[in-house]
Amino acid sequence: MAPPVSCLLVAMLFSASCKATTFSDQTCTEKEANKTYNCENLGLREIPDTLPNTTEFLEFSFNFLPAIQNTTFCRLTNLIFLDLTRCQINWIHEDTFQSHHQLDTLVLTGNPLIFMAKTSLLGPRALKHLFLIHTGISNLDFIPVHNLENLESLYLGSNYISSMKFPENFPTQNLKVLDFQNNALHFLSREDLNALGATNLSLNLDSNDLKGMEPGAFHAKAFRSLRFGGILDVSVILKGLQNSTTQSLWLGTYWDTERQDLTPAMLEGLCEMSVESISLRRYHFSDLSATTFRCFTGLRELDLTAAHLKELPSGIQGMNSLQKLVLNVNHFEQLCQINAASFPALTDLSIKGNLKELDLGAGCLEKLENLRRLDLSRSGIKASDCCNLQLKGLHRLQHLNLSYAESIGLRSQAFQESPKLEVLDLAFTHLTVRVPQSPFQNLPLLQALNLSHCLLDASNQHLLEGLAGLRQLNLQGNHFQDGSLSKTNLLQTVAGVEVLILSSCELLSIDPQAFFGLGNVTHIDLSHNSLTESSLDALGHLKGLYLNLAANSLRIILPRLLPILSQQSTINLSHNPLDCTCSNAGFLTWFRENLHRLEDAEETVCANPPSLRGVKLSEVDLSCGLTALGIFFLVVFLFLFTILLIFVVKFLLRWKYQHI
Numbered sequence: 001m002a003p004p005v006s007c008l009l010v011a012m013l014f015s016a017s018c019k020a021t022t023f024s025d026q027t028c029t030e031k032e033a034n035k036t037y038n039c040e041n042l043g044l045r046e047i048p049d050t051l052p053n054t055t056e057f058l059e060f061s062f063n064f065l066p067a068i069q070n071t072t073f074c075r076l077t078n079l080i081f082l083d084l085t086r087c088q089i090n091w092i093h094e095d096t097f098q099s100h101h102q103l104d105t106l107v108l109t110g111n112p113l114i115f116m117a118k119t120s121l122l123g124p125r126a127l128k129h130l131f132l133i134h135t136g137i138s139n140l141d142f143i144p145v146h147n148l149e150n151l152e153s154l155y156l157g158s159n160y161i162s163s164m165k166f167p168e169n170f171p172t173q174n175l176k177v178l179d180f181q182n183n184a185l186h187f188l189s190r191e192d193l194n195a196l197g198a199t200n201l202s203l204n205l206d207s208n209d210l211k212g213m214e215p216g217a218f219h220a221k222a223f224r225s226l227r228f229g230g231i232l233d234v235s236v237i238l239k240g241l242q243n244s245t246t247q248s249l250w251l252g253t254y255w256d257t258e259r260q261d262l263t264p265a266m267l268e269g270l271c272e273m274s275v276e277s278i279s280l281r282r283y284h285f286s287d288l289s290a291t292t293f294r295c296f297t298g299l300r301e302l303d304l305t306a307a308h309l310k311e312l313p314s315g316i317q318g319m320n321s322l323q324k325l326v327l328n329v330n331h332f333e334q335l336c337q338i339n340a341a342s343f344p345a346l347t348d349l350s351i352k353g354n355l356k357e358l359d360l361g362a363g364c365l366e367k368l369e370n371l372r373r374l375d376l377s378r379s380g381i382k383a384s385d386c387c388n389l390q391l392k393g394l395h396r397l398q399h400l401n402l403s404y405a406e407s408i409g410l411r412s413q414a415f416q417e418s419p420k421l422e423v424l425d426l427a428f429t430h431l432t433v434r435v436p437q438s439p440f441q442n443l444p445l446l447q448a449l450n451l452s453h454c455l456l457d458a459s460n461q462h463l464l465e466g467l468a469g470l471r472q473l474n475l476q477g478n479h480f481q482d483g484s485l486s487k488t489n490l491l492q493t494v495a496g497v498e499v500l501i502l503s504s505c506e507l508l509s510i511d512p513q514a515f516f517g518l519g520n521v522t523h524i525d526l527s528h529n530s531l532t533e534s535s536l537d538a539l540g541h542l543k544g545l546y547l548n549l550a551a552n553s554l555r556i557i558l559p560r561l562l563p564i565l566s567q568q569s570t571i572n573l574s575h576n577p578l579d580c581t582c583s584n585a586g587f588l589t590w591f592r593e594n595l596h597r598l599e600d601a602e603e604t605v606c607a608n609p610p611s612l613r614g615v616k617l618s619e620v621d622l623s624c625g626l627t628a629l630g631i632f633f634l635v636v637f638l639f640l641f642t643i644l645l646i647f648v649v650k651f652l653l654r655w656k657y658q659h660i
Contacts, residue, residue, distance in 0.1 A: 032057075039063065047073060054078055061085035061107075069093040079103050086110035098123040105129040109155075112136050118144050126150045133179075134158040145170050153177035157204075160184050164192040173197040181206040181227070188213045188240060193221060200224045206250075213240030220244070230254055234262060234283075238269025245274040252281030252303075261286045270295035277301035277324075284308050290315040297321070305329055311337035324348040331355050335376075335390075336364035347372045354379035357406070360386075366393035373399040377425070381405035385434075391417040403427040403450065410439035419443065425450040427474070433463065438493075441466035452501070453477035458490060465493045472499040476525075483508035483530070485538075492517045499523040503548070510535040515542065527551050527572070536561045543567045550600065551575040555607075557587040565590070572599040578617065580606035582624035591617050 027048050028039040034054045041062035051058070055076050065072065065087040073079065077099050089111035096117075097103055103124035113135045121127060121144050128150055132143065138160040149171045161183040166172060175198040185208040196203075199222050206229035217240040225248035228237050234251055241249075253260050262283045270278070277300060285292060290313045296302065297318035303326040310331045322343045332338065333356050340346070346368050351358065357380035365371065371394050383390065386408045391397065397418040402408065407430040415421055421443050431454040433439055440446065446467050452474045456463070459481040464470070473494060480489075483506050491497070495517045507529040515521070515538050524539075527550040536557070539547065545568040554576040557565075565571055573591075580588060595601055595618060606612040612620060 047076065051076065056102075057081040059083045061087065063087050065089055067091040067093065068096050070095045070098055072096065074099055077101075081105045083107040084111065088112070090114045092116045092120040094119045095122055096120050101125045103127055105131075107131040108135060109133040110135070113142075116142065116144055118146060120144055122147050128152040131155045132159070137161060138184075139163075140166050140170070143170075150174060153179075155179040156183070157181040158183075162186065164188060164195075166195040168195075170195070175201055176224070177202045177204075179204040180208065181229075183208055185209075186211050188217050190214050190217050190219065193217050196221070203227070206230060207254075210236070212236055215239045216242045218242075218244035222246070224248070226250070230257055232260065233266075234260075235266040235269060238267070238273070241269065242272040247275075248277040248279075248301075249275045250279045251283075252279045252305075253283060255282070257282075259284055262292075263287060264289070264292045264294070267292065267295055274298065277303075279303035279305075280307060281305045282307065289313050290317065293319065300324065302326070312339050312342070314339045314342070316342035319343055320345055322346060326350045328352040329355060332358060334359040334361050334364070336361045338364075340365050341367040344368070345370060349373070350375040351379060352377050352401075356380070357382065360390040362389040363392040365391070369393060369396065371397055373397075375399075375401040376405075377401045378404040382407050384409045386410060387414050388417045391415065394418050396420055399423040401425040403429060405429040407432065409434055411435050412437045412439060413442045414439040416442050419445070421446050423448045426454055427452040428454070430455050433457070433460070436460070436462060438462050438465040438467075440464065444468050446470055448472040450474040451478065458505070461488060461490050461492070463490045467494050468496065470494045470497055473497050474501040475505065476501050476503045477505065479506050485510045485514045487511040487513045489514060491515070496520055501525040502529070504528040507531055507535075510538040512537040512540070514538050518542070522546065524548070533557050533561060536564050539568075540564050544569050546570045548572045548599075549576070550603075553577065555579050556584045559586040562586065562590050566594065568597070570597055570599050574600040574603035576604070577607035578604070579608045580612045580615070580617065580620050580622070581609055582622060585622050585624050588617060588620055588622055592621075 027042060027050055028037045030037055034052050036057040037051055037055055038059045039048065040059050044063040045065070053075055056078050057080060058076065061083050062085065065084065066089065068089060070093070073082070079100050080102050081104060085107055086109070089108065091114060094117040097120070100123050104126065106127065106129070109131050110133070124147065127147060130151060130153070133155050134157070136159065137143070137156065140161065140163070145167060151171065152174055153176060157179050161180065162185060164180065164185060172195065178201060181204045185205065188210065201223050202225040203223055204227045206227050210228070210231050213236055219242060221244050223244070223246040226246045227250040229250055229252050231237055231251065237251065260283050262280065263286045275298070281303060282305070285307060293316050299319065299322050301324040302322060305326055306329040308331065309327065316339070319342060323345055325343055325346055327338060328350055332351065332354055335358060338351070344367055347370050349368070349371060352375050358376065360381060360383055374394070374397060381402065382405070394417055398420055400418065400421055400423070403425045404427070408426065409432045412435045419442050422445055424446060427450045431451070440449070443466065447469055449467065449470060449472070453476065456478045458475060458478045485507060491514070497518055498520050500518065500521055500523065503525045507526070508531070510531065521542065522544065523546040525548040527548045529552050531549070531552040531554070533554050533556065539545070547568045547570065550572045554573065556579050578584070591598070598604065601618055602616060604617050606615045606617060606620060
């Protein structure tokens, strides 16, 4: 009789039902309740009734609205931002936006416009930003001029405009950004520019095939920035800019353009204008000498990225105002080849992505006593004993980037020459610490330290000593002994850390007291490890965290651990092999009730049982009580068990009396 009873018991236990309830998504994605909605690429032909009248920000791109009129958006009178990119709009009728008094930004990019009524933009009291990129416009007369008095930015890129001359009544006085890039402009005259009444304007003329410019076309005009990227003859541009003023001038070329040579004579026009920042990216300098820089004396910033430079000439004079120098993607072999003494006022120097292995030398930057930022990342640096000789004289340095170097060796107090460092980035550098003491001991002001993927011995408890002011620590990709973060660890010396990144460290476990010294931490990233739910005990004393536990080995989170998760502000549990069975029912209920604090909830899916694999946790609704079938089997089991018990008692009593 026992086997049938066992079978009944097993059948009863497996009769608990497990079902997934899927909740349907809204047509448009709500980003902020009653205000912000995304309806992109839904094939819509009208505004959905589900959008509330209070909508203020609407992204409606990649739908189908061949014609829009005053009834199209009439219900959404609170609109501030409206994006209609690539909605195949051909016609914009009269008074389309007459009831949208708060409309601030209108994006019509990528629509093949045929007609815009003169009154189509009437209604908004302060339309500030208008995007007409790639709309087929060939003449500025096409744009309705009514109600554009407050316009601050006008984007007209990728059209067929051949003249910059605005209609006489076009209001340009408040423009701050005017974008004509990638049009059909071949010649600029004074008459074209005189129509621009704005001052401090950012004007973009990139990728126009400008063949000529009337000398002095920009005479007496002041700009915030001017861009002439991809122009073949720089001298033509500079002649047109005579007696003009601009804060920033961009004359660079692009990777897909033919080689452009610059001679000292072509740059003479810079002497006839006032400019603070200039970019000459990807040009080749012919006859490079100190005289090439004769007209650069008033510059504050100079960008010579990818200018095929092997060295800067010595003897450059008059560049005492230069504060920022960018020499990225060039061919320097040694740091001393930039002749830094020619730029004594530099506060920011970047030699990023050098195309040859860069030897740091000794004291090459010694004269740059005002230098605050130095970026030497991705330059193939090898330095067996860094960095006091290399940083000699840089006592005011605050930001140092040596990431993606080949290899760097550090000794005790390796940054003694730069005690004011606040940010130090050594990411993806094979770092060798040659002493048991900390190489960072003399950096009490350091706030951010990036040691990610440095192949460090993270078990060295003294590694971070002396960093009393450290607030951000990135140890991503480094390994701890036996895959465990123990009670005594290197974090005990940086009690002030607020942001801690320990992702991809192959961690298997964390001691419950590993984070006891971190009273100020607000952000912990433990993603891409192999942590199980038992490691959550280490977070029990921490509250209000951003906690990233994505891509670990969390399966069943017991009810006693849920208060630890509840006391955090944001949690990411995506890409874990989570159980969606009744043994995890408490966690699944908690998950649905705490969606507001969960990041990447869409990527948090079930791993077990196989029937629910890949289903979002937010869509799983378990029913773990006994079903009617289960109750039936339970009653039958108890009945049979009672009969069996009576039978056994009778049998035992009979046997007892027979042997008295």
